[in-house]
Amino acid sequence: MNPIDTTEAAARADTFEAAREYRPPVLDCDSVSIFYDDFLAVHDVNFGCGDNEITALIGPSGCGKSTVLRSFNRMNDLIEGARVEGTISYHGEDIYHSDVDAIEVRRRIGMVFQKPNPFPKSIYDNIAYGPRVNGFKVDSMDDLVEEALTKAALWDEVKDKLKQSAFGLSGGQQQRLCIARTIAVRPEVILMDEPCSALDPIATLRIEDLMHELRSDYTIVIVTHNMQQAARVADKTAFFTAEAHEVTGDRTGVLVEFGDTAQIFESPVDKRTEDYISGRFG
């Protein structure tokens, strides 16, 4: 029986930990600036969202956090005059490259919106919509619907009323339905734009629990106004703020600080982050 060399084991564990720590970012922003026509909305943003991590974007209103989020799955394309400079890459591939199909980007990078927006269809058809429009060849749509609803922690509540309109669900259930709808097209990343701002505290808690569960399968990026929420759910936090231009007075969003959530909330490096976290402004 060999005695275990504890120091060696510890060293191995360290490297193992280190290897686990380093994961190449799934989504990476490199000097990203976003314009609406001539208006510079966000300037020079650099950060990455890692695999199976929850990244929270926080900051005061008008700091461009939603703009950044919506540029991750090219939803900004729908706004006239919106334009991205710099590189946003997904697994190292520039998603704004001219060869890239925005539809394909949106399938792989799903999005949940601020206000629950179920389609005016049955619960079942809401989930099946994504797989259908994407032409998924599935053996059983029923199984896919059940799987998506189960993952979104909604199955038990709706399994007996799949044919009923999604509008009959409560706000929190509708939001989980929207998450299930996103999951059904098997994305790798889920973007959430203030997903709980229209929900009551209990529904919010359920969504947060759900995010923790989804974390093992997806990369999640969440925009939130609620700092406690960021502290509760996020692994990494990016703090944005808006700075007025000296001459024109246009307010442009900038990334102030990005790091582990604990570090951002407990020992922020930048004075502006500290002021915001401690509630001195915002």
Added chain:
Amino acid sequence: MRTVQGTIERTIRGRAKGGETSASSIAFLVVLWLSIVFALVFLAVLIVTTIIDGWNRLDSRLFTEYPASNPEDAGARPAILGSLWVIGTTAFMTIPLGVAAAIHLEEFADRNNWFNRFIEVNVQNLAAIPAVIYGMLTLAALGLFGVTNKNMVWVGALALSMLILPVVIIATRESLRAVPEEIRQGSLAVGATPLQTVLRNTLPGAVPGIATGSILALSRALGEAAPLLLLGGLVFLSFDPNGLMSGYTTMPIQIFNWTGRPQEGFHELAAAASVLLLVMLLAMNALAIAIRNRYQQRW
């Protein structure tokens, strides 16, 4: 008597906006009420006198007999069938075209492009043009193509289609616009193309509004006589219209025809046919309202 007076007084006071009780505001309110009463009384008198005039001829012969020189033997059968043929054809020609145009303008066209804005303004303007102009336009177009026999179902339907096309476009655009932007975004966010989004999500959500608008537009076309008069719709038919190339006359034209005759019997017939037309129009409008109330989407 006193209580009645009290009730009236309370009603007036209660209804005046913001509980205003000055003499001038109450006088204004009374004037508004009288305006409504005048309009309703006028309508009621019109309907009641028409029903009384046509009562004796509101029987099955109206539906089964053909026009004749003797009012006792005459009926509106070809006109009723002609109206159905023309309106049916109009619906087939207008609704797909109008819905497609509206989808393009609302969902795909670039709003900053001057040409699209020009089209938009003109669709609005076209909806306000007198019906007879469309008859003249159709007449001129037929002349260009050398069509001499104008009394055909499809020609009448063509003129009525142009008449109601702007109305259908506007109604469709309104109901597409009523579908919230979040629904489109939700659809695009799961990887649907813009066309899939329109066909599978936005358009189905707008169908109740489109149906309502289209039925109201068709009921307007049903009551229209002027463009068809120009296109030779005023004919004496002794057969049933039976196809797109068939000769036709419609109910408003038949009524117009009978009203112009000297014999009293024809006037009775005209009144009876008017009541029938009125019932058809009310039925269509009721259907439109029923569809709206039943399927209206509350977002």
